[in-house]
Amino acid sequence: MVHGAALALLAMAFGVVAVRGVAEPGVALAFTVLIALGECVRITLPGDREQAPIGAAGALAYALLGPLRGLPTGHGVFQAAAVTGAGLLLALLPALLLPHGARRHRQAPWRDPVRLDGAARRLLGAGFAAAIFQPLYTSGAVDRFSADGPVYGVFLTLVAALAALCDASLAAVLRRARSGLRFPAALEDELRSLFGIGSAIAATGLLVSLAAGEVGLWALPLFCAPLLLAQVSFRRAAAVRATTGQTIASLARATEVAGYTPPGHARRVADTACAVGRELGLGTRELALLEYAALMHDVGQLSLVEPVPDGATALLPDEEQRRIARLGSEVIMRTGVPRKVAEQVARLADPWQGGPSGADGEVPLAARIIRVANAHDDLLTAARRRGVGEAVGRLEVLEALRLGRGRVYDARVVDALVRVRG
Structure with missing residues (x-):
């Protein structure tokens, strides 16, 4: 839906500009080049968010561009969208000019869903901002307050804020479609x-305009x-996060290499755990922390003299489970x-504290979530060891978790697990 809207806007903008001609071609070319360069130096932020800060800022500035050196401009809504689209397309040229052999080993930009999502957002966001500002500017409604006065700046700030909210909403829609994250959490x-x-x-x-x-x-x-x-x-922060991810992956593998799990x-x-977390409406940051904790939940087993059979801590006494969890936390x-x-x-391993009303308690x-997910995998592994069929084993495991629903395990979490793994 978002991609279709972006393509429709791009086709309409190019068509209108082709008929009417380009207003202030030198200015349009300068902003097109800026947007294209910004697209070439994109960054990927935590949560697989793709951003082109310079390109997005350039597109917003052109959409909000009023007077230029004191002289009025008249490019309008469709030329603002056309310039943004031209910049996005111009950024594809380096990939098109690659040798055929090099191109085979790299994903084509037009087949990269993350990049396509970002491009669609930037085009629609620029079109949205231009649709608010340009008609008011070209009709003379903005002339009621001076372009160098505070009211004009407040007006531009309001339009920029609305454009940012539009971009956030589009990003939430796309993230909902890509990851299955619920829209309120994504937004x-x-x-x-x-x-x-x-x-x-x-x-x-805003400052550029x-x-x-x-x-x-x-x-x-x-x-x-x-x-x-x-x-x-931001790139350095992403590199630090990548190093953290490598540390977590090493710790998660340690118990497997040592034969404990x-x-x-x-x-x-x-x-x-992440599937259950998404079902329960957790946001991206909460899901990232949940994944880290789930990957390292068995680190405490390295303190054991003898490994637990199949690493099934869910089958141990509660006190032993709590001791392993505390040791893992210290590591x-x-x-x-x-x-x-x-x-x-x-x-x-702390017991669930929820009362009759469904209160979550202090855990x-x-x-x-991780306790339920861990029990699910431990019990499923034990069923396989007994030679139980996959389908029958899954039913047995879900039934065992249901028996502990509301006593050992959080009922809400068990219900979410049944929905995603049932």
Whole structure:
């Protein structure tokens, strides 16, 4: 739906510009090049978010461009969308110019769903901002307040804020379609991200459009340079997160290599836990911490003299489960992983505190989810060892978890597991 709307807007914009001609072609070319360069230096943020800060800021600035060096502009809504689309298409040229052999080993940009999502968002966001601002500007309604006065700046800020909200909503729709994350949780994640790179993009686009009224096209490199430096900082933060992920993966593999857990157990538990977390409406950040904790939930087993058969801690006495969880938490606390992950692992074996009304008690939701996911994999592994068929084994495991529903396990979590794994 979002891609279709973007394609329709692009086709309509190109058609209108082809009929009417290009207004201020030099200005249009400068913004097209800026957007294309911004697309070529995209960054990937945590949660698999793709952003092109400079390209997005350039598109927003052109959509909100009023006077240029004191002279009015008249490019309008469709040319703003056409320039953004031309910049997006121009950024594809390096991939098209690659030798055929090199192209085979790299995914084509037009087949990359993350990149297509980002391009569609930026095109629709620029079109949305232009649709609000340009008609008011070209009709003279904005002339009632001075272009160099505070009211004009407040008006542009309001339009930029609405464009940012539009982009967040589109990103939430696309994330819902790609990952299955519930729309309210996806929207909450995207709105949180507005306080990071999103606010920097909106502020830069706003400043460029305002400064262009005084200094002309020199505003483009002058105000986009700080955003480029901010991109470097975001890249470094992403690299730190990648290092954290490698540390977690190593710890998760340690129990398997040492023979304490079956191969793939940590990954299966993490996948099940994340599926349940999405079903319960957790956001991207909560899901990331949940995955970390699920991958490392068995680290405490390394303290055992003798491995538990099949690593099935769910079959151990409650006190022994709690001891292993506490030891694992102490190990995790010394690895530089977010403290919340260690706290979740420490509470994995704590009894569920929910009362008759369904209150959650003090045990973190992530800990309750991992406990159910771990029991699910342990019991399923035990069923396979007994030679039980896959379908029958799954039914047995779900029935066993239902028996502990509301006593040993959180009823809400068990119900969510049944929906995603039943």
